[in-house]
Amino acid sequence: MLSTKIQVRGQPLPPARNHRMIHSVVCRVSTKRHHRESSVLSSESCPSSDSVPTKTRKSQFCSGNVDGKFGRFGGKFVPETLISRLKDLEEEFNFLLSDHKFQEELTTALRDYVGRETPLYFAGRLTEHYKNIARTIGGGPEIYLKREDLSHCGSHKINNALAQAMIARRLGCSRVVAATGAGQHGVATAAACAKISLGCTVYMGATDIEKQLVLSIKYNDSNTRIKHVKSVEGTFKDASSEAIRHWVENLDSTYFLLGTVVGPHPCPIMVREFQSVIGKETRRQANQLWGGNPDVLVACLGSGSTALGLFHEFVGDEDVRLVGVEAAGLGLDSGKHSATLAVGHVGVYHGSMSYLLQDDQGQIVKPHSVGVGLEYPGVGPEISFLKETGRGEFYTATDQEAIQACMLLSRLEGIIPALETSHALAFLDKLIPTLRDGAKVIVNCSGRGDKDLDTLIQRGISFPNC
Numbered sequence: 381m382l383s384t385k386i387q388v389r390g391q392p393l394p395p396a397r398n399h400r401m402i403h404s405v406v407c408r409v410s411t412k413r414h415h416r417e418s419s420v421l422s423s424e425s426c427p428s429s430d431s432v433p434t435k436t437r438k439s440q441f442c443s444g445n446v447d448g449k450f451g452r453f454g455g456k457f458v459p460e461t462l463i464s465r466l467k468d469l470e471e472e473f474n475f476l477l478s479d480h481k482f483q484e485e486l487t488t489a490l491r492d493y494v495g496r497e498t499p500l501y502f503a504g505r506l507t508e509h510y511k512n513i514a515r516t517i518g519g520g521p522e523i524y525l526k527r528e529d530l531s532h533c534g535s536h537k538i539n540n541a542l543a544q545a546m547i548a549r550r551l552g553c554s555r556v557v558a559a560t561g562a563g564q565h566g567v568a569t570a571a572a573c574a575k576i577s578l579g580c581t582v583y584m585g586a587t588d589i590e591k592q593l594v595l596s597i598k599y600n601d602s603n604t605r606i607k608h609v610k611s612v613e614g615t616f617k618d619a620s621s622e623a624i625r626h627w628v629e630n631l632d633s634t635y636f637l638l639g640t641v642v643g644p645h646p647c648p649i650m651v652r653e654f655q656s657v658i659g660k661e662t663r664r665q666a667n668q669l670w671g672g673n674p675d676v677l678v679a680c681l682g683s684g685s686t687a688l689g690l691f692h693e694f695v696g697d698e699d700v701r702l703v704g705v706e707a708a709g710l711g712l713d714s715g716k717h718s719a720t721l722a723v724g725h726v727g728v729y730h731g732s733m734s735y736l737l738q739d740d741q742g743q744i745v746k747p748h749s750v751g752v753g754l755e756y757p758g759v760g761p762e763i764s765f766l767k768e769t770g771r772g773e774f775y776t777a778t779d780q781e782a783i784q785a786c787m788l789l790s791r792l793e794g795i796i797p798a799l800e801t802s803h804a805l806a807f808l809d810k811l812i813p814t815l816r817d818g819a820k821v822i823v824n825c826s827g828r829g830d831k832d833l834d835t836l837i838q839r840g841i842s843f844p845n846c
């Protein structure tokens with residue numbers, strides 16, 4: 381495992397063991413030099429369906445600079461030897477953003493394979509539930525769900541996995557390696573690799589596999605090797621380290637497919653761009669449904685691909701509130717949570733600077749959430765920037781609140797949301813009573829909860845109405 385010591389101006393230096401890196405995602409680096417018209421990372425050049433109009437506003441909060449910095453966050457904290465590889469990946473990515481053939485292939489796959497666009501569903505009974513609680517005379521705020529749970533493989537993770545698998549193929553890699561916590565990114569990666577005919581190895585912590593039984597069975601059905609990571613805590617953090625180790629040992633043939641908006645530049649921006657199709661569709665659907673913007677966007681917050689996928693399109697619309705909900709686990713005082721923004725500090729981890737859960741010595745603290753996919757000890761740099769600039773609002777929901785929200789949606793709408801998603805839904809209890817009549821609230825329904833049924837049953841919870 382490579383590590384490096386980096387002095388960050390004005391920040392305590394975390395111990396070397398925490399300077400773990402996710403290295404370049406490039407395998408055999410393309411030596412072909414395309415003419416790149418440096419539309420670098422602008423939203424205009426994002427992959428999107430032709431049918432999805434985007435309204436990009438230049439904003440101080442948008443996009444990050446060419447070095448992948450969002451204010452003081454982000455960057456590329458990797459050894460010198462990897463810088464050129466990351467640069468090559470960045471060039472390839474920028475080229476593909478405006479490459480017509482790639483965009484067409486991606487758009488077709490998102491439509492015919494993933495099932496996009498996903499519906500923007502008016503949750504009528506949930507809306508009615510909150511209206512009755514508030515005893516409003518008018519209609520109360522309206523709640524809509526962006527149904528990423530209806531995507532192929534059951535979550536938004538497939539948007540990014542598919543696009544990156546296509547990049548892996550273009551770069552001449554024969555194998556993809558990934559790490560997964562809740563399993564959704566692993567399943568999506570396995571599916572994308574099957575479709576594109578790439579070998580796939582997914583690392584998953586042994587503890588997580590026990591919790592996400594349904595997904596590990598799915599892996600066994602596909603042509604994917606699953607590696608159970610038994611070391612240390614057997615969670616996502618350990619799976620990530622093992623996957624990186626595997627990748628570094630097989631750089632020539634293997635592509636490391638990152639599932640969220642962390643890591644060194646250009647990884648966070650690349651994942652965000654591939655997920656931002658969610659927000660672009662949402663804008664168009666909102667326009668069709670009520671002829672304007674939503675008032676509040678709500679998403680659960682692990683490391684941030686769910687949140688940025690929905691938020692990014694609206695970052696420049698400052699009248700749209702962007703609300704992220706972190707996992708408070710057993711409570712913020714318990715020490716067992718994943719509430720990085722609520723109690724974390726700035727440091728460097730996995731190749732970029734961001735808020736992290738760390739102790740007084742700068743050591744990474746083990747995160748906890750009943751939503752296993754939220755158990756990451758950091759957030760993406762763009763999320764940290766949204767917090768620091770005040771553009772994003774960030775709150776927390778406990779395990780218990782998330783479970784209750786999961787049951788409520790199941791009972792009222794017949795939709796079992798993932799326990800990760802349920803954190804966003806839990807926050808509606810606090811949010812809805814504060815909103816005006818008729819306000820439009822959109823929740824990113826990031827995944828379905830089939831994978832969590834064992835966890836819920838073990839807690840004695842049943843779903844009589846589903």
Ligand SMILES: Cc1ncc(COP(=O)(O)O)c(C=O)c1O
Nearest residue numbers: 640682683684685686753826827
């Ligand atoms: C359904 C679902 N929603 C949300 C997340 C959190 O992902 P992120 O931290 O990238 O937003 C996960 C992670 O596995 C997930 O499976």
